[in-house]
Amino acid sequence: MSVVIQAGGLGKAYRRSWALRDCTLAIPEGHVVGLVGPNGAGKTTLLRLAAGMLTPTRGTITVFGQRPAAGPAQLARVGFVAQDTPAYARMTVADHLRLGAWLNPGWDERLARRRIAQLGLDRKQRAGSLSGGQRAQLALTLALAKRPGLLILDEPVAALDPLARREFLQGLMEAVAEQELSVVLSSHLVADLERVCDYLIVLVASQVRAAGEVSELLASHRRLSGPRRDPGRLPANQEVITESHTDKQSSLLIRTDGPVLDPAWSVQPVSLEDLVLAYMSRARDGSPARPQQLKVVS
Template identity: 60%
Template sequence: MILETEALAKRYRRRWALHDCTLAVPEGAIVGLVGPNGAGKSTLLQLIVGLLPPTSGAVRVLGGPPATVMRSGRVGFVAQDAPTYAGLTVADHLNLGAGLNPHRWDAVAAASRIDRLGLPLRQRAGGLSGGQRAQLALTIALSKRPDLLILDEPVAALDPLARRAFLDETAAAATAAGTAVVLSTHLVADLAHVCTQVVVLAGGRVRLASAIAELCGSPAELERIVLDQLTQAAAERTPNS
């Protein structure tokens, strides 16, 4: 397995953001992590990439502890705000990526992707649109040739057409490279056509984890199943009147 968690949990003071999370992600899978705002999605992803320590339980990425694996460059991570440096040009970002990942950086693939996306090398990131910044951040992550790519709500600020283009690009690039992807979102419809697996998270708990092909036969059916799980989770958290 490319990623495994066992009874993983995270508490912030008295509030549990994640409870008893057990998952297994195989190589090459594209996993949609779905849930409402506050479900624990970002907490789970930050535990996976070693930005947070777990309160209890365990997480192994590529067979090792997250912090160690992240230093190896084998995991790409694009945070929720698609981080780029406003004062640096597109070319500066590529040079920075190459410098930080000297043993894994694919300069040819990076340059080719930037050219295909039509991003001007001399343009500062602060002058790019939200979709262009997201694509630049994704290019940096993909050009590390990661075995696992973690994307935290990367399309949240994009319009529907830009979201679809971004997701299509991500799925195509990951499939071509054999990269596993974990992609979080609260928009079920955006994931149905690109993901191979779905994980539903609500109230800090895993409500559903399944291969989509085994779960349903259409995007509409997937959306119904996910919404049923989220509705049930919300009802369980609501006190009886």
């Protein structure tokens, strides 16, 4: 597996508070990677560090094996679409393309023109008067026409209406189908991620809580419900991610590498949303083993 982004002990502090702290991860190349996690997990900081827009306070980060923004060649390899997809309000669509061509040595003018035509954007229109969806599409066009090896998108569709969101993701997936492109995309919209991503990372408080190919993650997790029992007595290959109990019933979300054979359990597959929520709440509440240990101590 070749790695597109690698971080080790990565941290970024603003004055006295850490936006990202001791983050270690490896993001594989050739995927559309969804980065999901609660607000404040450090997603935006991580993505801006990868794009070279921030420099680490501690630790290391490499993109394609090199320091982000190490030079013109490295800058050309990474496209970045920021939150709210900013554009220069007083400049026209055509001005944006000219600027893109001027700033980027590998600029693909044909691709840029084709996308603008497909989108039905008026080249003379000022960016300030574009709709949110059109502005997002313009930002995506500029990033794609760089012909980057890695495209980073930080919550690109959060502010868009459902139709504009779908159109944006259609454009993005079309680009992935025709270009050799790794994509890292942060979003809270798990349903969107489920459609477009084939790799998922759950980041909570700068730590990777779950990472893997979406199909493998879904295949290796199950929801179990059945008569109440002690989750500590599950087979060794079943790891409890979340659990809840009434006096009669137990409901678990587990990770396992094999079938669940115990006939007392009703076994359900999990959705990606279930899975993300489970890892986020486990991180917030502590892993299931911990509360029990605390009881013993106190």
